[in-house]
Amino acid sequence: MVLKVDNINVFYGAIHALKGVSVTVNEGEIVTLIGANGAGKSTLLKTLSGLLKVKSGSIEFLGQSIVGHAAQSIVKDGLIHCPEGRRVFANMSVEENLELGAFLRKDSEVRKDMENVYERFPRLLERRKQMAGTLSGGEQQMLAIGRALMARPKLLLLDEPSMGLAPLLVQEIFQIVQEINKNGTTVLLVEQNANQALKIAHRAYVLETGKIVLSGSAAELADSEEIKSAYLGH
Numbered sequence: 706m707v708l709k710v711d712n713i714n715v716f717y718g719a720i721h722a723l724k725g726v727s728v729t730v731n732e733g734e735i736v737t738l739i740g741a742n743g744a745g746k747s748t749l750l751k752t753l754s755g756l757l758k759v760k761s762g763s764i765e766f767l768g769q770s771i772v773g774h775a776a777q778s779i780v781k782d783g784l785i786h787c788p789e790g791r792r793v794f795a796n797m798s799v800e801e802n803l804e805l806g807a808f809l810r811k812d813s814e815v816r817k818d819m820e821n822v823y824e825r826f827p828r829l830l831e832r833r834k835q836m837a838g839t840l841s842g843g844e845q846q847m848l849a850i851g852r853a854l855m856a857r858p859k860l861l862l863l864d865e866p867s868m869g870l871a872p873l874l875v876q877e878i879f880q881i882v883q884e885i886n887k888n889g890t891t892v893l894l895v896e897q898n899a900n901q902a903l904k905i906a907h908r909a910y911v912l913e914t915g916k917i918v919l920s921g922s923a924a925e926l927a928d929s930e931e932i933k934s935a936y937l938g939h
C-alpha cells in the first residue's frame with residue numbers, strides 16, 4: 706500500500722475540517738476524492754503533504770508514519786503535491802519552474818526527466834524561456850504537473866487540475882493524468898468534475914463536510930443514484 710490514512714482529525718482553530726477520515730491508495734491506482742466546495746478535499750491533501758497538522762489519527766506513506774514530518778522531508782520521500790490554482794512561480798521561466806521541481810534531487814537524471822516532461826508537454830518546450838506568469842491557464846496547469854513530475858513522485862497529489870479550463874483542455878488534462886498513471890505513477894486526484902474523475906479513476910471516495918460518506922470502485926460510484934443526483938448532474 707502506498708498510502709494509508711486512518712481516522713484523522715484536522716482542525717482550523719475551532720473548525721473541525723476533517724472528521725475521522727480514512728483513505729487508502731494502492732500502488733498503481735488513480736484514486737479520486739470528490740466532494741462539494743468546502744468539503745475538505747484540499748485540507749486532506751495539505752495534511753498529507755505536511756502543511757497542516759493532524760490532531761489525531763495516523764498517516765502511513767510507503768509503510769512509514771509521516772505524521773509530524775516536515776513538508777520538505779515528505780517531498781523527499783516522494784509524496785508530491787500539485788496544488789490547487791497551479792501556483793507556478795510567475796516571474797521565473799518555464800524551465801526554471803521545472804528545475805525547482807527537482808531541487809531536492811541529488812541524482813544525475815534530472816536533465817533526462819526534463820526531456821521527458823518536454824516530450825509529454827511539447828507546448829512547454831516551445832515556451833521554455835517564457836515567464837510562467839504569462840502562460841495561459843492550461844499551459845500553467847501543464848507546467849504545474851510537469852514540475853511535480855520532476856520530483857519523481859511515488860504518489861502524486863493533484864488538486865483540481867481541471868479547474869477553470871475550457872472543456873477541450875479539461876479532456877486533455879484528464880488524458881495526461883491517465884497516461885502518467887499508466888507510466889507507473891500512483892495518483893490521488895481531487896476533483897469537482899466528478900464525471901471525468903470517475904472515468905479515469907480506479908476507486909473513489911466522497912467527502913461531505915469533513916467526512917467520508919461513500920467509497921467504492923469508480924464504476925460503482927458512477928452508477929450510484931446518490932452520486933448521479935448529487936455530483937454528476939443527471
Ligand code: ATP
Nearest residue numbers: 717720722740741742743744745746747748749897
Ligand atoms: P474547494 O473545492 O472549494 O476547494 P475543499 O473541499 O477543498 O473545497 P477545503 O479548502 O479543504 O475544501 O476546506 C474545508 C473547510 O475548511 C471549509 O469549511 C473551509 O472554509 C475551511 N478552511 C479551509 N482553510 C481554512 C483556513 N486556513 N482557516 C480556517 N478555515 C479553513
